[in-house]
Amino acid sequence: MVKITQNIEAAYEVETTYGNPPATALSHLGLLDTFDPRSVERNITPVPSIGQSTDTHHAKGPLTVTVPLKIACQGTGWQQLLGRAIGVTNVDNGAGGGLDLNVPHKLTSDVSSLAILAKEIDGDYTLVGGVVPNEVTLTADYSTGGYITCEATCTGQYSEDDANGQFSGTFYTEDYRPASVAFPNAPSDEPLLPTDLTVFVAPNLGNTDVAVSTKGIQIDGPVGSYVEVGEGYIRAFTNADILDTQFDTDGAIPLDADLNALDALITGDGNWDSTVLGSGGAELSANLVKGIYKTSNTIDDDADSTETGNANIYVATNADATGMTTEFDNLKTVALKIANNNTALPGKTNSVWLQNNKIARGKSDITLDITMTGEDETWYDKYVAGTNIPLIRLDFGTSGSIALTNGTITAFSRPLTPGSEIVDTMSIKFRGAGDYKNYSSFAISADWTL
Numbered sequence: 312m313v314k315i316t317q318n319i320e321a322a323y324e325v326e327t328t329y330g331n332p333p334a335t336a337l338s339h340l341g342l343l344d345t346f347d348p349r350s351v352e353r354n355i356t357p358v359p360s361i362g363q364s365t366d367t368h369h370a371k372g373p374l375t376v377t378v379p380l381k382i383a384c385q386g387t388g389w390q391q392l393l394g395r396a397i398g399v400t401n402v403d404n405g406a407g408g409g410l411d412l413n414v415p416h417k418l419t420s421d422v423s424s425l426a427i428l429a430k431e432i433d434g435d436y437t438l439v440g441g442v443v444p445n446e447v448t449l450t451a452d453y454s455t456g457g458y459i460t461c462e463a464t465c466t467g468q469y470s471e472d473d474a475n476g477q478f479s480g481t482f483y484t485e486d487y488r489p490a491s492v493a494f495p496n497a498p499s500d501e502p503l504l505p506t507d508l509t510v511f512v513a514p515n516l517g518n519t520d521v522a523v524s525t526k527g528i529q530i531d532g533p534v535g536s537y538v539e540v541g542e543g544y545i546r547a548f549t550n551a552d553i554l555d556t557q558f559d560t561d562g563a564i565p566l567d568a569d570l571n572a573l574d575a576l577i578t579g580d581g582n583w584d585s586t587v588l589g590s591g592g593a594e595l596s597a598n599l600v601k602g603i604y605k606t607s608n609t610i611d612d613d614a615d616s617t618e619t620g621n622a623n624i625y626v627a628t629n630a631d632a633t634g635m636t637t638e639f640d641n642l643k644t645v646a647l648k649i650a651n652n653n654t655a656l657p658g659k660t661n662s663v664w665l666q667n668n669k670i671a672r673g674k675s676d677i678t679l680d681i682t683m684t685g686e687d688e689t690w691y692d693k694y695v696a697g698t699n700i701p702l703i704r705l706d707f708g709t710s711g712s713i714a715l716t717n718g719t720i721t722a723f724s725r726p727l728t729p730g731s732e733i734v735d736t737m738s739i740k741f742r743g744a745g746d747y748k749n750y751s752s753f754a755i756s757a758d759w760t761l
Contacts, residue, residue, distance in 0.1 A: 318432035321346060322495055323388060323425045323442075325761070329669065330441035330468035330660070332426030334485035339495040340388040340427065342502060344460060345381035348429040348437040351470050352377075354666065373657045375666040376467035378427065378442050381460055384449070386498030389461035390711065394761045395423040396447040396463070396649040398752075402544050402563050403554075410561050415757040416541040422653070422670045427467075428476075428487055430494055436476040438483055441468025443670050449647045449705075451505040458502040466655065466667045482661045503707060510645060510681070511704040513598065513627030513635040514693070517589055521698065526591025526632065527599065527625035528570050530577060531584045532558075532606035537747050540599050540624060542566070542704075542714040543758030545573070547583065547606075557582045566596040570626070591626060598626040598635045600701050601716040601753040602745030622746075627702035630689075635702065641684035643734065647705065647713070649755065650676040677741045677754045679703065679715060685725055685733040694720040700739065711759035715741045 322337035354372030382388055398419030403411045422443055429437040446464040469482050476487040486492070517526030530538060535550020544565055547558035554562030557580045564576050571592035577585040583606075604622035629637045639645075652673030657666050693700065700718040722738040743753040 319343070319346070319429060320494070320497070321348070321427055321429045323391060323427050325391070326424045326426050326440065329422060329424045329443075332438060332440045332483065332485045332487075334487055334492055337428060337487075337492055337495050338388070338391075339386055339497050340380075340382060341385040341498055342383035342458070343381075344383065345379055345462070346429070347377075347379050348427060348439045348467075349470055349472075350377045350379065351375070371664075373664040373666040373668075374469070375655075376439065376470050378439055378465040378467045379463075380465055381462040383458040383502035384461055384707075384710075385458070385500065385502035389449075390759050391425060391761060392444050392461055392463045392465075393447050393449060393649070393713075394757060394759065395425070396444040396651060397755055397757060399423045399761055400541075402546065410544075410563050413761040414541075414543055414759065415761065416544065416546075417539065417756055418675050418752040418754060420672055422672050424468075424670075428494075430476070434476070435472070435474055436478075436487060437470060437472050438478055438485065438487065439467040439470045440483065441667060441670070442466070443653060443667075444649075444651070445653045446648065446650045448649075451508050451645045452643075453505045453645075454643045456505075459505060459508060466653065466670060468660075468665060468667050469663065482663055503710060505642075505645075507708060507710070508645065509706045509708075510639045510642065511635050511706060512637055512639055512700060513702045514630055514637075514689070514700055515628050515632065516600065516625040516701055517591055517594070517628050517632060519630060519632045521630075524623070524625045525589030526570075526594050526628065527588040527623060528574060528591075528596075529586045529588055529621055529623050530604070530606045531621045533582045534607050536582075536606045537603060538606055538622060538624075539603050539753070540566075540601050540745075541753065541758075542597070542601065542712060542756040545596075545599070550607075555582065566599065568596060570594050570596055572596070588623060588625070594626045594628070594634065598628070598702065599624050600627055600744045601714050601756050602743050603747045603750040603753065604745045605747040625701075635704065639681060639683055640686060643682040643684070644680070645705075646680040647715075648676075648678045648680070650678075652676070675754070677715065679718070679739045679741070680737070681739070682734055682736045685735040690720065690735065690737060691723060691725070694723040694737070701744070703739070711757060713755065713757045715739075715755055716753050717742045717744045
């Protein structure tokens with residue numbers, strides 16, 4: 312029988328250790344557009360000699376496994392790929408209680424991997440462990456229709472086949488037979504359409520004047536303290552870089568209410584205090600500009616301390632300072648790209664020489680490319696002036712949201728074609744906000760659970 316692609320499904324499982332599939336519970340990856348779990352290349356060095364062939368001998372090098380993936384944004388597979396390209400943060404108070412969630416809170420230096428299992432309808436299985444997204448692109452095309460897609464260029468540690476799903480080769484020893492680990496059903500919900508995505512943009516910081524910052528919150532904390540403001544949570548740390556559990560008893564507060572509510576929670580803690588800035592109490596705390604802010608102040612400092620700073624964290628607003636409700640209108644295409652520049656570390660495991668034996672995470676480039684019908688000079692003026700866009704939010708409704716912080720328009724074009732509308736094309740890069748530590752890690756932040 313001729314093999315056809317519609318007889319193949321894929322599922323994933325989160326690995327706690329790189330390249331070690333747990334073989335406990337699978338989740339469906341979603342609708343596949345492009346997928347190859349057997350993309351394995353052996354690095355061969357030809358050894359020439361006198362004779363007819365230039366490759367008289369072959370010196371075998373390491374195996375390179377890549378996993379090209381393109382899926383519709385359906386179920387949780389796209390969130391896992393995109394979220395792990397951002398990074399995994401455990402939002403936990405560290406004391407065995409309260410919040411305990413893995414979220415793509417910020418860019419991290421750790422590698423987070425998946426095991427992917429492909430199954431043909433007649434039961435042939437392929438298992439790839441150590442799948443790490445290197446470049447991930449989320450694309451919505453409003454001009455041609457179709458689903459929102461997530462395309463990922465991934466590396467894998469190793470790829471192995473088995474007819475029944477019980478892997479017992481030289482590398483994997485996991486049992487993925489249906490009797491041991493049930494292969495999941497496909498997601499029942501419809502894939503996300505471009506119309507399910509709203510792209511909000513806030514050009515100002517709490518004021519109608521772009522040069523003035525007003526609405527927000529001022530946070531005072533113990534000596535050496537700081538806070539992280541992400542898309543879903545604000546977390547507080549002591550001078551020892553550990554979560555301060557006196558900060559709402561969890562060390563973390565969900566950003567799901569207005570600034571008045573956030574102020575009340577912070578002020579109620581013994582070591583912390585806060586003040587709403589610029590009559591901004593009704594502003595949504597989710598619109599605080601994402602970053603890392605130093606919050607040390609003399610309010611709780613030792614007498615000899617020189618720490619006198621505190622954090623003024625502003626909300627991002629429309630040009631009229633009435634919240635963050637302005638949208639990029641008449642969109643044609645939206646493409647968010649995360650490029651992690653990962654580095655492969657060759658080595659040998661289980662007598663197999665692997666190019667991706669380990670992976671070192673590189674620095675990330677966050678780029679948003681937008682094409683839309685030109686309406687005014689707002690964004691062109693920002694491009695010419697080189698001023699930043701404090702916050703852009705990709706809102707997927709009940710499927711979560713992504714915040715992009717401190718954007719600079721790096722390229723702008725507006726071609727003029729007779730008889731057609733004027734179309735703006737923009738490329739925006741992001742660098743996070745704040746004044747402490749590696750605040751650039753908040754160039755991107757998402758709020759769903761991994």
